Amino acid sequence: MNSKWIPTVCYQCKAECAILARVEDGVLKEIRGNPRARGKACVKGMAGVSLEYSPDRLTRPLKRVGKRGEGKFEPCSWEEALHAITRKLMDLRDRGEAHKLTASFFPHSITDPKWRFLNAYGGFINTALPHCDSAKIVACIKTMGGVPNHHIPPNFASVPKGGVIILAGRHAMGCLDDAAIPRDILNAKNRGAVLVVIDPIFTADAAKADWWIPIKPSGDTALFTGMTHHIVMNGLYDKPFVENWIREGDFDKFRDYLADKTPEAMSEIVAFP
Structure with missing residues (x-):
C-alpha cells in the first residue's frame, strides 16, 4: 500500500490552518495538524x-431546467x-449595465485574479460570503474605509496573569477560529488570566469559563451599551483620545444618548438570571 503524509492547508474556514493529509493509493484517509505549524487541527x-467524498458534492456544472426556485437542474459540460x-x-456589458454584476467571495482575496477581472469588466465588488463572518468584514470596510485586522486572531498567547479574556458570540472551542486558539486560551487561564464567556448557550467555551x-x-x-454607560459616566474612557480625535460636540451627544442606558436598565433587556 502506498501511504504518505502530504503537507497542505485546510480551507474549512478562513483560519486556513496548516495540516497533514494522509493519502493511501490516491485516496484521502486522515487529516491532522502539522506539528511544524503548531500541530493543531x-x-x-x-x-x-x-x-472530500460527500455524495452531495458537485463534480460537474449544472444548469437550471425549471423555474427559479423549483430546484430542477441537469448536468452540462464545462464548455457549455x-x-x-x-x-x-x-449581454450585460453591451447594455451598459456591467456595474450590475456583483460578486460573493472572501474580501481578503484582494490580489486574486477574480478581483482584477471584476475591476476590468466594471462589476461591483460589494459583499462576501454570508455564511461566514466575511460579510461583517466588508461592512466594516464600507463603513470605516479600511481593512480591519480581523483574520489574525487575538494574541491570546500573550494574555498575562490577571488579564481578562472576553468571548462574546465567539466559539473558539467550537473551532470557529485558528485551531491553536483553544490551546492558547487555556494556557492563558493556567497563567492566571480570567476567561469570561457571554453566550445564551452553555457552550464548550462556557464550560471552560471562569465566568459564564x-x-x-x-x-x-x-449588555455592551450598559457597560459603555458605566465606562463613560465614571470617566473610565481614554480622555486624551476623546479630546484629540473626536469631533467637537459628538462625545457630548454620545453621553446624552447613554444617560438612561444604565446597567440596571439594560439588565432588564438582557434578562440576567
Missing part, C-alpha cells in the same frame, strides 16, 4: 475527509457552462 478540519456565462456577461454570562439571545447590544 479542529474537528471541522478533520472532517474534511467526509467533505462557460459559454453560457460568457454570453450573459457580454448567559444573556438573552440578541441581548449583546444592551
